Amino acid sequence: MVTTDATPPQQAVAMPGRHPLRSIRVRLLGRMLMLVGLTLASLTGAESYLLTARLNERVDRELAHDVDAFRAFATKAAGGAGTGPGGVRELFVSYLQGYIPEHGQTLITLVDGTPYRRSAEEPPARLDTDRALMDRAAAIRTPSYGDTHSPAGSVRFVAVPVAVGGDAARGVLVIATFTQQERDNINASIRTQIYLGLGAMLLSACVGWIFATRIVAPLRLLRDTARSIHESDITRRIRVQDRDEIGQLAGTFNDMLDRLDDAFTTKRQFMNDVGHELRTPITIVLSQLETLPDDPAARAHTVAVITDELHRMHRMAEELLMLAKARRPDALRPEDLTLSELI
Structure with a gap:
């Protein structure tokens, strides 16, 4: 009787249901869009920072120029006819009378912490009524730059302490520039860049979907081929x-x-060989057993025939197994031997 391996076949691993968001195309596209989005966001943030920094730098240069102009005026006034009995107040009045502020700029003077005079042109917003800003300017001891917010938007200013010899009053000159218009232009440019970036991401999504589809096409073919194989x-x-x-x-x-095709072919050939080669000795053994005589001599002859056929079946099985293993890569194990032994 021929026995077969009773070991149960391995069960296939059940794959979970595929979720649309787990598609490799979706993941490739998502990572590409994430990279594009991070790049655009970084560039937009860097551009916004640089434009704002350049604006502040330009405004600071203009404020520094105005401070130098005031110092030159004060030096000239002190070296000429003098500032008069008014001291700090007269200096401020004289300077404001001859000063023409640029567009979006205003000057405010403080004496002993209290707003004194401001430039004649009406500013976009009154800063001398901002108590917090005035207290902040009155407390400075060295020229200081800063930013504040007004009803007209952002303001960049410089506060300079002023003292005149012979006058105990302590003055402060505040030169302020309204920068909201320039900042609005920067914000408009950034918004435009953001819209363009969103459009670029949409275009990248369309093109990326096409590229991702072409990239994963061999994988889909691989999947379909694996499903069709039996x-x-x-x-x-x-x-x-x-x-x-x-x-x-x-x-x-x-x-x-x-390799699988070769293995299946070997399996089928082995089964065919087993069925063909073992059929004859099995038939002989069965026929001999069915006609087993009662005579001791004849019985001994029949047993000898059956034993000889069983040995033949054993040799066949060994040879078939050896032939089946011969196709494996590790079937032969080379060893050193002498030529005389081989001959």
Whole structure:
């Protein structure tokens, strides 16, 4: 009787249901859009920072120029007819009378912490009524730059302490520039760049979807081929077009199919050989057992025939197993031997 391996076949691992968001195309596209978005966000943030820094630098240069102009005026006044009995107040009045502020600029003077005079032109917003700003300016001891917010928007200012010899009053000159218009222009430019970036991301999504589809096409073919393979037909192969990682995977899969095909062919050939070679001795053994005589001599002859056929079956089984193993890579184990022993 021929026995077979009763070991149960391995169960296939059940794959979970595929979620649309787990598609490799969606993940490739998502990572690409994430990279594009981070790049655009970084560039937009860097541009906003640089434009704002350049605006502050330009305004600071203009404020520094105005401070130098005031110092030159004060030096000239002190070296000429003097500032008069008014001291700090007269200096402020004289300077404001001859000063014409630029567009979006205003001057405010403080004496002993209290707003004194401001430039004649009406500013976009009154800063001398901002108590917090005035207290902040009155407390300075050295020229200081700063930012504040007004009803007209952002303001960049410089506060300079002023003292006149012979006058105990402590003055402060505040030169302020309204920068909201320039900042609005910067914000408008940034918004435009953001809209363009969103459009670029949408275009990238469309083009990226096409590219991702072409990239994963060999993987989809690999999947479909794997689904269509069964023991009776494993002749399908994947056409390898590229030599990238996916092409190498397809080539490896084809090699695996070749090995499986060879294994299945060997299995079928082995079963055919077993059925063909063992059928005759089994038939002989069965016929001898069915006609087993009662005579001791004849019985002994029959037992000898049966034993000889069983030994023949054993040799056949050993030879068939050896032939089946001969196709394995490790079937032969080379060893050193002498030529005389081989002969």
